[in-house]
Amino acid sequence: MYKAHFGLREQPFGITPDTSFFFACPSYQEALNTLLIAVRNGEGFIKITGEVGVGKTLLCRKFMTTLGDEFVTAYIPNPFLEPRALMFALADELEVSLEKDVDQHQLLKSINHRLLVLARAGKRVVLCLDEAQAMPLDTLEALRLLTNLETEKRKLLQIVMFGQPELNHKLQQEAIRQLNQRITFHYHLGPLNKDDMEFYVSHRLSIAGYTGGRLFGSSAIQAMYASSGGVPRLVNILSHKALMLAYGEGKHEITARHVRAAARDTGAARNKIWFLGWLAAAALITVGTSIGWAYFK
Template sequence: MYHDHFGLREAPFLITPHADFFFGGANRSALLDALAYALAREEGLVKVSGEVGTGKTMLARVLIGRLPPQLRAIYLADPLMDRRELLAVLADELGCADRAGDTPHRLLRAVQEALVADFASGRQVVLLIDEAHAMPADTLEQIRLLSNLESERHKLIKIALFGQPELDVLLDRPDMRQLKDRITQHFRLDPLEPDDVAAYIDFRLRAAGYRGPVLFGHAAAARIARDSGGLTRRINVLADKALLSAYARSAHSVTAADAQRAAADTQTRADRPAGRRPPDSGRLALSALVACVLVGAGYLLGRHLPGDAGTRPHMSPPPEPAAAIAASAPPVETQASSPAVREPAAETSHPTPTEDALEALLARSREWTGTAPGERWFIQLMSVPANRADHVPDYVRRAGRAIDPQQLRAYRTDTPAGAQIAVIWGDFADRRSALRAVDELPGWIASARPIPRQLRSLRTDG
């Protein structure tokens, strides 16, 4: 919406990782170089841990492009697979699936032979595992066994684990000590310091094509730094909404008031104590935020915007205002409050529409997962921790516009790192059919590296 107004060629604050928007400041570039160096040497296992939203997936994606040519990267975005499925995915990536059998032993043998052939031709494989904290313990044990594969003097496969701090907790368990002992390099990705947030915002804007003076004032950047806690995903959400607020005012700079409106809408203050209400000056009516998108009507907070409102197309208010204001942001709670609006009633335990949609999806999915033959196959598209389950209904709605929505399902499973919600799709007679369907998925879905799974394995996840 605001691209032309600010001279942008694309959205600067999407939360989807894109290598062109990798911020090398705040020691990110140094960490990337250290990772590439560690994997290029004879290191077997390296680990990167960091809080949700610090940029681990972005780091992994950029790392793939920085590895030396003799290292071939295999990226696994979805850790919810058993050890046989892990080996089947590796066999498929290494081109030896046709020679592999169905048992873990035969799959491992085929993978080992392919790795030996790669090594003989001067290449080694680097396995990058994202969300490793959610990987089942049995599969992590298979990772340890893979790290044992070696020639006379060299490792046949190098492995990098990316995960939330729960990964550190998981590796401290007594039954994980053998895996932990094989990790030779431990890296930590920390949130941005307040002084780095302004540089990060400016970098993202210029990567998106902005060529003007500094767009976010010092006070605006400081407010976003405080409300985001330095987490890049939160920074992106807040900066995007602050830009929209400035655009609604027909302004060409972002002020602290714009950042305040963004914070009031998203309510992601990282330093706000539990149970404490934000100050009145930090809250904004939901109707005011809806007005930010009604630029065609020419009003903001009940006042006409400067300029000819008739030159802009009219936009009707959508049924979900928060989603309209930040279409690229995850669903967030909103709170309405202003002198002209009655204070909302106290919170109740009633489920939100998002929670209702998720529960309906899970209930409908259980009909298929509970009755279909265990030999059937499906495609696992993505998974998120249960505390981020609000992402799932939006993902399903978007995916349903690109693939058959009747085949979209979800299920909940428990892992050593906590509960997960996974989105799955399809109903196939065999793995080959599922693989063909994977090849036909839209690019934005395929970028998460979906994997075929057999229904029998899903029934053992819990």
Template sequence: MSSSYLDFFSLKEDPFGLTPDPAFYYPFNEHANALLSLDYIMNNREGFYLLTGEPGTGKTTLLRIFINKWHSQAEIALVMTPRLTSEEFLQAVLDDLGVIFPLSGNKNDMIKEFRDFLLEQAHSGRRVAIVVDEAQQLPDDTLEELRLLSNLETEKEKLLQIILVGQPELVDKLNAPHLRQLSQRIAVRSALTHLSGKATADYLTTRLHRAGALTGAIFSPKAVLAIHQLSGGIPRLINMMASRALMVGFLEVKPVIEEKQVQVAAAEILKREKQAQSRTRGLNRTWLGIGGILLAALTALLVLFWRL
């Protein structure tokens, strides 16, 4: 983004960057309640916490704020690649926490080292938490491993807090009968939804002010309404549309963004989103087709085997 673009709107930095930035955090109710819930489970040493929301609703930003707040009081393992076996997951957690474990990978020895670490941290008054992002991708065996790890406790308190963050399908996954025991242990749950029209307006104004705008009236009321309607209130899409609308306004020398500039910006963004979704669906169909071919081949081999 060019300096002339920023200068045109009297901005010191990009107000609508897509990289999660706690400095631009807007505390609407659901986010504020989720942060309070995170503090609650850490302060009260609750076992599990579940945070869900559609892509782009701000889950990663919340995690960064939470980690920044607690890093001086807690040891936090952040797992960003959850498609791991139970043994790989445990190794990743211990490695992130700096726990030395046997190179043999013996699971019992790793758990013993982990328990000693947890007791040491509890004795010094520090919390220990495992945060799993995109947790809907966790294999069932790894989820069961997390349940077993949550059993690490003293007579008075839990030694480990486990924070699962993922998309709404994570709730459906946890409701499966074979994961009932884990689901029952989740003491606190939060769900992020889309921003309302008023929250969208406040969100835009807040980010503009923090980026150095002298006025919050860069977007007209109709432009704000259009952004809310076209983005569906999803913060990531709000950022994309607002940023692109500012660029359109700059190129058209429009110091106040109107509905027309938003529509131009949104048309391009929604087209890209649709193309990305089509590519994903196409890839899924390809894998389904491959799976069908392999299944047919396997069936044929089995039939041939039994005939022999």
């Protein structure tokens, strides 16, 4: 679409997690280091939280690709599963051969056997669960029981949970307090600050093949930060739309006008405008009510 116009090899602002675009700003690098240190220390449970769109899935994939050959990874992107279904998903990821109509005992025994085989081969197994806030409580408890599988030396299975902040509230419930106590490493991934967001935009353009001068002017960056709050997914959406608008006009620089137009066309921006309108209406109602009460006193 606009790749040739801006001298790009590929689209720089796709919303599909692509590890080649991973941006190692201080907070993202710290989160990645936390994960690597934790699994190399053999910790049983690790938790990464963050709001929608901050890049948890991309961090998860970058983490898995960074691990060395001594690790075997299992990835479950949608853990909204009952306990038995979770066990089957793990068995599938670990390439466990199962008999038809296997019972719960044999299922767990087969997983344990596979983990022991991998441990004897010098492998460590890491299970990564994305969108972990969606897990039912009984499934979270089954997850805790999986970490009881161990040798005399170390855990046979390490678990990393990636989830929205609702995961923290769920883990505070009395029914799964034992699991919460086993989480030894935790990191909260926040949005980018304005400077990091500017580097983020330049980084993605560079990875996509851009070699020209400054494409997003300072006013465009300011408008981008105001509209996105530094949330990478929103930055990607707004940047992509702003590039489309500039291309349509035959321009080679993105201005604040392009970004604001992109924001008006984006759901998050519309929600923000609606919210501000709601606040204004609420304020008018409050003032009107106060006047009415004053009149009838």
